[in-house]
Each structure stands twice: as structure tokens, then as C-alpha cells.
Amino acid sequence: MSNRNIAIVGSGLVGSLLALYLLKKGYKVTIFDRRPDIRKAEFSGRSINLAMSNRGWNALKQIGIADDIVPLGIPMDGRCLHVVGKESYNQPYGKEGEAIYSISRGVLNRKMIDLVAARGGVLKFNEKIWNIDLSEAKLYSGESAKSPWKEYQFDQIFGCDGAFSMVRHNMQRRSRFDYSQSFLEAGYKELTIPAGEGGTYLLEKNKLHIWPRGKFMLIALPNLDGSFTCTLFLPYEGKHSFENLTTKEALLDFWKMFFPDTLALMPTLVSDFFENPTSALVTIKCFPWAYKDKVVLVGDAAHAIVPFYGHGMNAGFEDVYELDKIIDAFEGDDWGQIFKTFQKQRKPNADAIATLSYNNFLEMSQKTADPTFLLRKKIERKFAEIYPELWKPLYSRVTFSRNSYHEALEIGKRQAQIMDEIMALPDIELRSEDSEIMTHIKTRVEAQRISLGV
Amino acid sequence: MSNRNIAIVGSGLVGSLLALYLLKKGYKVTIFDRRPDIRKAEFSGRSINLAMSNRGWNALKQIGIADDIVPLGIPMDGRCLHVVGKESYNQPYGKEGEAIYSISRGVLNRKMIDLVAARGGVLKFNEKIWNIDLSEAKLYSGESAKSPWKEYQFDQIFGCDGAFSMVRHNMQRRSRFDYSQSFLEAGYKELTIPAGEGGTYLLEKNKLHIWPRGKFMLIALPNLDGSFTCTLFLPYEGKHSFENLTTKEALLDFWKMFFPDTLALMPTLVSDFFENPTSALVTIKCFPWAYKDKVVLVGDAAHAIVPFYGHGMNAGFEDVYELDKIIDAFEGDDWGQIFKTFQKQRKPNADAIATLSYNNFLEMSQKTADPTFLLRKKIERKFAEIYPELWKPLYSRVTFSRNSYHEALEIGKRQAQIMDEIMALPDIELRSEDSEIMTHIKTRVEAQRISLGV
Structure with missing residues (x-):
């Protein structure tokens, strides 16, 4: 049935990749997003960076768009460690020629939405879903919880709406839905190292830079424009913590003590630190991922993980790649079996990368030094x-x-x-x-x- | 401050016990419940049975109501095991004179609400809370999510609204709230063994009866009127499961094979089985339990457990007993510290009884045989x-x-x-x-x- 009518909730990386896969099968695909079109939103060219690795590239190759994405990435073939009182030193990630790729989330997402639009996907931005009729695969959107709602009916609904998924929230109301959300005691904040004169890189370009400091750390990933996106991971409470960095003086004292080599590289440190939000780090697990043959969760909506292995996007892209193979195995027909097979196959892998990611904080922040x-x-x-x-x-x-x-x-x-x-x-x-x-x-x-x- | 104005959400066992403790301190106490007054509801005198043990009695004694409750309970000094092809045999629970007490939830709850009303608590039944302003300790009630809401303001709000707590649901929307709900693969169904002629007991009265069958089991607890409340714990799916007991014939074949000695005692087995709901068994954990000095969760709302140690109510009553001591230690004054101390002290105990309860299914259903x-x-x-x-x-x-x-x-x-x-x-x-x-x-x-x- 190639005139199958599909809804995808969420126009992020996993939602847009899944749209490309389903469009290729000849299905009608409509993506809903409560946010505005990221292609039209204010956007600095810098944002949270991702590390694309083999699983991600594989999923892009399969749908024939890897060549569109390669120019957006910067290969990083190892870590560059910055330890106080020592020369910085490198640790290769793998063998000669192996690398992960620093890519801006915003740049990548814009590109993928362009591809979805070019291949006939229907994009509904600024449209918030308030309710889902799981057994009928109906979506209800509207201005607010109390405003009148518009009803849509689909054959299948895919929840690709991220860690705080509304689709999952709807499934959670049912009995026998296992669910957990677990927050780290550390949060994170985005900072920046701008490009040098003429777009030069002020740190070694093809490395993932780490300042490991035990219970906290700073990392930096390169952008195409010569800048680096930095992330400070720091406990919310305790001696060295966000709650104790409330003044410019406290921040600069802390920075001079722990990240002295970066001070001169970060002219906007103080304003970035106090203007950018502090974000939480959460691991989310749930089961089942599917409701009968009607609704299924994919990517972060099913399994949000902490970022310390750089595999959130890679795991979500692999979900899409594996789901596509399962749809083909069932000839796009028995969707109850397709979704059952998908969740049975992917759940142990999602749990494993959650554990690996959690454990890797220790490796990055402590052991690398x-x-x-x-x-x-x-x-x-x-x-x-x-x-x-x-x-x-x-x-x-x-x-x-x-x-x-x-x-x-x-x-x-x-x-x-x-x-x-x-x-x-x-x-x-x-x-x-x-x-x-x-x-x-x-x-x-x-x-x-x-x-x-x- | 004895004119403190307290809201308790939920008029169940923990909510009504907490009301009695807070009324004794001279506070103004209002209990909200979305359900009708259990004292006026249709009620057979039989319902899910509880096993009151030392922790429960201790909390009742402290507030001086144990003597009101004792006549409602039937001491059970051990298990009586029913194994196919063997005479039934007893296992004492403890030393001579030690027993747990079978009490009907409905009978106990009615009695406790009577006591709350007699001691000046304000009871608002059929009033559903739709939203909570955590930082202002405001409650909003109304007919429906979309109807106009009534606003109440309190000094503190106590969420005693059980495993599917609306108060907790409200706290869960905030960041950094750890939460998990985990369902067993088995569900349960209430059944009954009526009294014999003249209110006699058709099984040994002062025992908790168990028919251990490995992956499933039947239990029976005595009621004051000579009847026994039975509970069948059975997997939802698989060879012997609820999904395979869909006809009268299948049910009777199953019963003859596994519980032959009860068949003659259960004249309403077939109608009870097909009319009573199948209920799920869930373990719920969360943290924090408190929002600043305004809102706190107590009992099942903070830590719902499976029933295999008979400690859901006992743990909730102990919460109230310990919370009372902490309020006194802080002279009813610093509620931020009171709630912090309470959750810090009780959380490891709630986690422990959750583990003990989960493990005890194996002991009851398998090892006792x-x-x-x-x-x-x-x-x-x-x-x-x-x-x-x-x-x-x-x-x-x-x-x-x-x-x-x-x-x-x-x-x-x-x-x-x-x-x-x-x-x-x-x-x-x-x-x-x-x-x-x-x-x-x-x-x-x-x-x-x-x-x-x-």
C-alpha cells in the first residue's frame, strides 16, 4: 500500500530522516512540529554540536544523502586533553583514518528539512499536538489545551518528538507502560571560542578538546567558521557548582584556576555564562515503544541518553535504518508485527548505549587525565x-x-x-x-x- | 503557628491518618478527594484486604486510635500452604504471639474518615484537583480539565493521592525530577470464599492462605463476617495467563488442575472472575518528594510498591509517624527543612521495602512449596x-x-x-x-x- 498516510510528530533530526525513508517508499508523510521552521528561525550558525559516527553515516548513505551532509562536518580523529600545568596531548579515537565528525545540530537539521520538502513531505510548523487517540491514530492540534482542536486521521503515527515526547506522554497514561527518567547531578552550559582572524582555528581543528577536571569538565568541538562550541558540564550543587558561580568574580576565579589556557580564547565567557541557560542531563527509558499497529516511538522519544558517548543522534539514526529494514521484511504490511519486531530488536541496544553513555562521563572527566x-x-x-x-x-x-x-x-x-x-x-x-x-x-x-x- | 492551614489531597488510609496527626497539632486541615465519600458509597463489607503489622499499629497507637481499629482486624499468625496432592500445612510468621492482622481496606478507611470528621477535619469529596501552583501552594479544582476552576490557597499541601498521584504528576513536569514506574508481568483479580452457615470460616481462620504455583498463586485473607477475600496473581500472557482464560470452560479446567480444593468453596468463581477487573501491579519510585517548603508526597504517592510483603499501608503509616516526629523536632516551623529531612530519611527505606516486596513474590509463589x-x-x-x-x-x-x-x-x-x-x-x-x-x-x-x- 504505497498511498499509506503517515504522521511524524517532531521535525528534528530523527523525524526528518524517518520522513526521507518513508517518502522513498511512496508513502504520504506529514510532519508536525510545535516549533517554528528552523530554516527561518534566528540562527547563529553555531549551536550544540553533534559527533556523527559510523552508525549515523550508514543511515544517511542508505537513503543517499551522505554526500549532502559530508561538507557540513569536520573530522575529529582523537581527543586533545588539556591538563593544568601540562602540555596538551592527543589520544587517537581509533585507527589511522578513523574519525568522528563535528556537525552543528542546526545546520544539519536545516539541510535535512530542505531535503524532506524537496522530496514531497508536508511540513506543519507551529502546530502543537495536544492529544492523540492511540487506537484510531488520530492527532488533535490547537492553540492551547483549552482552545478548540483540529482533528487529523492517519494510518500510522511516529513519535519523533524527543526526550520530553508528547506522544510518549500519551502512551504513558495507559496501564503497564514502564517508564523512567533519571537526571544527573550535573547540568551543562553552552559557551564559545570564536574564530581567530580570517576564520582561523584557535585550537587544533581536528580534535575533540577536553579539559578533564574530575567531577566536571569543559569540552570544545570545531565549527566550519573557525569557532568552537564549548560545553561546560558541572554539578548543580556542591563546592564547584552552578549554584556557587553566581557572580562575575566567582566565575573568573573558577575559570583561572581550572581552565586558564582558555581565558584569552573566550572573550564572551562572562556574558555567555550568565545569559545562556543551564540545561539538565537526563536518561529516559520506556517500554513498550509501540501501541498496536498504530503508534511507535523512535529516537530520543523512546530512549533519551546523556551525551558522553556522542551517540544520541547516531542511535536514533540507527533506529530509522533498522526500522526501514523491518518494514521491508514485512513488505510494508503487518504494522503490528513491524512495530513489535522493531521494539524487541532495538530496546536492548537502547539500554546498552544508555549505560555506555552514562559510564563515559567518568572516562571523559576523570580517567582521561x-x-x-x-x-x-x-x-x-x-x-x-x-x-x-x-x-x-x-x-x-x-x-x-x-x-x-x-x-x-x-x-x-x-x-x-x-x-x-x-x-x-x-x-x-x-x-x-x-x-x-x-x-x-x-x-x-x-x-x-x-x-x-x- | 497552630492556625496553620493544610490541604491533604486524597482521603485514603495515609491521607486520613496524616489528617489526624495534623489536627492534633491544632492545624486547620482540609482533605480533598475526587471520589465520593466512601462511608456513603455502596460497600459490601468485603474488599481488598490489608495485613496490618507492627509499623502500622505503632502509628495508630501514637495518635491514640489503635483501640478503635483492633476490633476490625483478624490476627493471622502464619501462612497456611495448600499444595496439590498434599495436606495443607502451616508456617508460623514469627514467635508465639506474633501475628499480622487482616483488615478490610474499606472498613478501615470508613472508620478513619469518621475519626477525621469527629476531630474537626474538613472533608471535600467529589472535588477533583486539576492543577497545583507548587510555589504558591494553590490548588485548582473543577468539573473537568476545560471547565472553570476554583482556586484554594494553603500554607502546605500534602499529596496522599496514591500510586497515580496527581500531585506527583504536577511535580514531574519540573526538570530534575527522577521518576520510574515499572509493571510486573502478572496482574491480579479479587475473588471470594463466602462464609459458611452461621458465619463460620470454611478455611482455618487465623492464617494467610497461599496456593503457591510457581509463576502464579492464589491467596486468601479472612474477613470479620466469616468470608475470605481471595486474590489470584497470574501473568497477563503465556501458557497459564489471563489472556488464556477467556471462557468458562478454560477457567474451570485451570481451576480444577491447580486449585481443586477451593472449587467447592467458591460458588461465584465464574461470575467473579469475568466481572471483576484485572488489575496491574506497579512499583513507583521518585525523587525529590518535596517542593521547597510547600508541597510533599507521602505514602503510595511517593513510593508505590507491589503487595507481596503486605507493607504498602504499613510503610505509608510509618511515613506519617516519622514525619510527625520531624515536624516536632523543627517545632512546626521550618517547613523547607522538615520536608528535606523527611525525604532524606524515608527515601532509602521506601526503596528497600520496594525491593523486599518485589523479591517476596518469588518466596510466596514458588519457594513456600x-x-x-x-x-x-x-x-x-x-x-x-x-x-x-x-x-x-x-x-x-x-x-x-x-x-x-x-x-x-x-x-x-x-x-x-x-x-x-x-x-x-x-x-x-x-x-x-x-x-x-x-x-x-x-x-x-x-x-x-x-x-x-x-
Whole structure:
């Protein structure tokens, strides 16, 4: 049935990618968004940055738009660590030639909405959905909760309306809907390092910059115009916290102590800090994702995660890629089975990337500054170079492969056990490159080769 | 300030008990409930039964109403197990003289609302709250979401409106509110065993009857009129499930196979089964419980649990008892600190009884029919008899003491480790009463005496 009539709630990255996939099948697609058209909104060219990796690119390639997006991204082939009192140093993310791509959310979203419009999608901006009749796949929009509402009827409704999804909220009213929202004790704030003269980059361009400080950290990702978008992750309460940075003096004292090398690069630090909002970091899980053959959640609406693995968008794009394959497997017909298969397949992966993302805050903010951790990474990388068929590091499996997140998490745990053993060997720092160390790892890996999935 | 003006949302057990405590302090108390007055509603005298234990009685004694409630309860000093093909047998709950009390929710709630009215509480039934202004402690009630609303202003608002609390729902809209709702795969249905001739009991009166069947079970609690309220806990889906019991024939076949001894006692089984609703079992957790010095959640609204330890009401009553002590400690003055102290103190206990309750489904439905489990209980009971100062069984600590739930859970885990060791000893079934076994336990307990909290 190619004249299928589809509604997508939310015109963000996942909603617009899904629209492109469904338009290609010949379906009629209408996107609703309560916000104005991002293409017409005030927009600085800078905004929250994303790190596109293999899963994201794969989903774009499949629908033939990767070439439109590549020019919007800046490859980052590793972390650049800034530790107080030390020269900055680099940690490669993967092998030679492997990189993640810094892309502005706004730039990417505008481009994708352009593509949806060009391919015949109907876009309804500034139209807020107030209620959904799940069993009839009807949407009700209007000015306010108490104003008269307009009714729409569809064959299927896709909720791509993000972490605070109205579609999910509607499903949550039903019984037997498992749901959790869990906030971190840290929030975040966007800051900026502007471009140097003539659009030059004031930090090394092709790196994700990190200032790891234990319970808090600053990061910076490059933009096309030479600027960097910075994000400060900081606890809401406690000694070093947002609640204690309420004056210009307190902020500058804090900054001089912890991020002295950035002060000269951030001329608008004070105004950015006090004018930009402090945003919360939340992990959201729910189940089921689908209501019969009528309504399904995709992306953040089904599984919002914290940003420390850079995989929110990548996981959402992979949802769309996998959903598309499932629709094809059922010949676009049995939507009850399509949605059931989708949620059964994707839920364990969504849970796994939620755990990986949560755990990675510790790695980024604390461990990247720890010499033992750096040695561990070095040993692991060396072993993976010698025996690529025996070892793929966790970060690479998550970011540069399309092995399932669930498998990555499980294998990562077993690899961590082996590396714990290695790091506990006497004098490991003196003989980290010795062949006996490599042989030791090899023996342990081969003993559980199948369970490492290599 | 004794002319403090308090609103309580919800006239259930926790709301009415809290009203009695606050009235005693001289506060003005108004209770809102969206339902009609339970004292005037149609009421059979039978309904979901509760098991009142020490924590519940303690809270009633403190406010001087235990004597009003005692005549409503029937002591149950142990479980009576019904296993197919075996004589029924008893398991005592605690020591001689220790019992939990079967009480009808409706009978108890009516009595408590009578007491609230007699002590000057203002009762507003059939008045639904649609919105709350948290920072101003204002309530808005009305006919419907879209009708005109009436505004009330209070000094403090207490949300005692149960698992699906509207007050909590209002707090949930704010950022940084942790929340989870998690449903069991089993639901439950109320059934009944009527009284025999002349109000006689057709099963042993002073027992909680259990028909443990692994993934499902039937229980029965006595009522004052000679009847028993029965509850069937059964998965929604699967081989033996609600979805497969859709005809009279299927139901009777199932019943004959698994609960043959009850068939003759349940003349209205078929009509009860198909007319009574199937209800869901949910665990709800959230944090924070309080909004500044204005609004706080108490009881199920803050921490709904599954019923397998019989502690939903007991935990809610203990909330009220502890909150009362905290209000006194702050001389009824600094309500920000009162609410902060309350949630900090009670949250770990609410989480612990949630875990204990969830785990107890397995114990009731599966282990109570397992000879190894019965032997384990017997050894434990014997050791506790000989060395009462060294060992209080977990069930007794939860039900017959007022040690914190959190402590009970932690100590219970350590006791379980010791008993795992004991049960792994060779030929344990032959020498379970030997003094060497008792000595073995004693040695292990003494090695960690402090951590067992005895």
C-alpha cells in the first residue's frame, strides 16, 4: 500500500530522516512540529554540536544523502586533553583514518528539512499536538489545551518528538507502560571560542578538546567558521557548582584556576555564562515503544541518553535504518508485527548505549587525565594493532563499527576484566610493551574467544 | 503557628491518618478527594484486604486510635500452604504471639474518615484537583480539565493521592525530577470464599492462605463476617495467563488442575472472575518528594510498591509517624527543612521495602512449596530461638520490628549468604538440627556480628 498516510510528530533530526525513508517508499508523510521552521528561525550558525559516527553515516548513505551532509562536518580523529600545568596531548579515537565528525545540530537539521520538502513531505510548523487517540491514530492540534482542536486521521503515527515526547506522554497514561527518567547531578552550559582572524582555528581543528577536571569538565568541538562550541558540564550543587558561580568574580576565579589556557580564547565567557541557560542531563527509558499497529516511538522519544558517548543522534539514526529494514521484511504490511519486531530488536541496544553513555562521563572527566588509564589504553591499542582479529577496543566497536550496542557493552565488560588483570601485574608500567604482556592478553582472549565476539 | 492551614489531597488510609496527626497539632486541615465519600458509597463489607503489622499499629497507637481499629482486624499468625496432592500445612510468621492482622481496606478507611470528621477535619469529596501552583501552594479544582476552576490557597499541601498521584504528576513536569514506574508481568483479580452457615470460616481462620504455583498463586485473607477475600496473581500472557482464560470452560479446567480444593468453596468463581477487573501491579519510585517548603508526597504517592510483603499501608503509616516526629523536632516551623529531612530519611527505606516486596513474590509463589526452602526456614527459626540476640529472621525484622526497612534489607542479604553456606553443607537435610550446625552459624554470625545489627 504505497498511498499509506503517515504522521511524524517532531521535525528534528530523527523525524526528518524517518520522513526521507518513508517518502522513498511512496508513502504520504506529514510532519508536525510545535516549533517554528528552523530554516527561518534566528540562527547563529553555531549551536550544540553533534559527533556523527559510523552508525549515523550508514543511515544517511542508505537513503543517499551522505554526500549532502559530508561538507557540513569536520573530522575529529582523537581527543586533545588539556591538563593544568601540562602540555596538551592527543589520544587517537581509533585507527589511522578513523574519525568522528563535528556537525552543528542546526545546520544539519536545516539541510535535512530542505531535503524532506524537496522530496514531497508536508511540513506543519507551529502546530502543537495536544492529544492523540492511540487506537484510531488520530492527532488533535490547537492553540492551547483549552482552545478548540483540529482533528487529523492517519494510518500510522511516529513519535519523533524527543526526550520530553508528547506522544510518549500519551502512551504513558495507559496501564503497564514502564517508564523512567533519571537526571544527573550535573547540568551543562553552552559557551564559545570564536574564530581567530580570517576564520582561523584557535585550537587544533581536528580534535575533540577536553579539559578533564574530575567531577566536571569543559569540552570544545570545531565549527566550519573557525569557532568552537564549548560545553561546560558541572554539578548543580556542591563546592564547584552552578549554584556557587553566581557572580562575575566567582566565575573568573573558577575559570583561572581550572581552565586558564582558555581565558584569552573566550572573550564572551562572562556574558555567555550568565545569559545562556543551564540545561539538565537526563536518561529516559520506556517500554513498550509501540501501541498496536498504530503508534511507535523512535529516537530520543523512546530512549533519551546523556551525551558522553556522542551517540544520541547516531542511535536514533540507527533506529530509522533498522526500522526501514523491518518494514521491508514485512513488505510494508503487518504494522503490528513491524512495530513489535522493531521494539524487541532495538530496546536492548537502547539500554546498552544508555549505560555506555552514562559510564563515559567518568572516562571523559576523570580517567582521561589519569596516567594509569592512558597506559591501559596504550597497551590495549598496541594489542589491537598486532591482533586486530582478536581485539577491537570498546570505543571503536561503539563508534567505528555497526556491531550492536548490546554486544559492544557485553564484550567491553569482558575486555575490561582482562585489562584489569594486566594492569595488576607487577611493574606493568616498566614492561607495558613487552611481548610477554601481549602473549598474556592473547592467552586470556583465546580462552574466551567466542565470548569476545571476534 | 497552630492556625496553620493544610490541604491533604486524597482521603485514603495515609491521607486520613496524616489528617489526624495534623489536627492534633491544632492545624486547620482540609482533605480533598475526587471520589465520593466512601462511608456513603455502596460497600459490601468485603474488599481488598490489608495485613496490618507492627509499623502500622505503632502509628495508630501514637495518635491514640489503635483501640478503635483492633476490633476490625483478624490476627493471622502464619501462612497456611495448600499444595496439590498434599495436606495443607502451616508456617508460623514469627514467635508465639506474633501475628499480622487482616483488615478490610474499606472498613478501615470508613472508620478513619469518621475519626477525621469527629476531630474537626474538613472533608471535600467529589472535588477533583486539576492543577497545583507548587510555589504558591494553590490548588485548582473543577468539573473537568476545560471547565472553570476554583482556586484554594494553603500554607502546605500534602499529596496522599496514591500510586497515580496527581500531585506527583504536577511535580514531574519540573526538570530534575527522577521518576520510574515499572509493571510486573502478572496482574491480579479479587475473588471470594463466602462464609459458611452461621458465619463460620470454611478455611482455618487465623492464617494467610497461599496456593503457591510457581509463576502464579492464589491467596486468601479472612474477613470479620466469616468470608475470605481471595486474590489470584497470574501473568497477563503465556501458557497459564489471563489472556488464556477467556471462557468458562478454560477457567474451570485451570481451576480444577491447580486449585481443586477451593472449587467447592467458591460458588461465584465464574461470575467473579469475568466481572471483576484485572488489575496491574506497579512499583513507583521518585525523587525529590518535596517542593521547597510547600508541597510533599507521602505514602503510595511517593513510593508505590507491589503487595507481596503486605507493607504498602504499613510503610505509608510509618511515613506519617516519622514525619510527625520531624515536624516536632523543627517545632512546626521550618517547613523547607522538615520536608528535606523527611525525604532524606524515608527515601532509602521506601526503596528497600520496594525491593523486599518485589523479591517476596518469588518466596510466596514458588519457594513456600519447596522442601529445601522449608528446611532452611526451620534451621533459621531454630537458631533464632536458641540465640535470639544473634539472629532475627528477615520477615520478623520487617514485620514485627520497627528497625528501618533499609537495615532489614542489608542485614537480610548477609543472613542469606550465611544460610546459603549452611544449605550447601553435605547431608544438611540429615543433620539440620545438630548442634554443630548451630555452632557453625554462630561462628559465622559472630565474625560479622556488628554488620548483622544484632
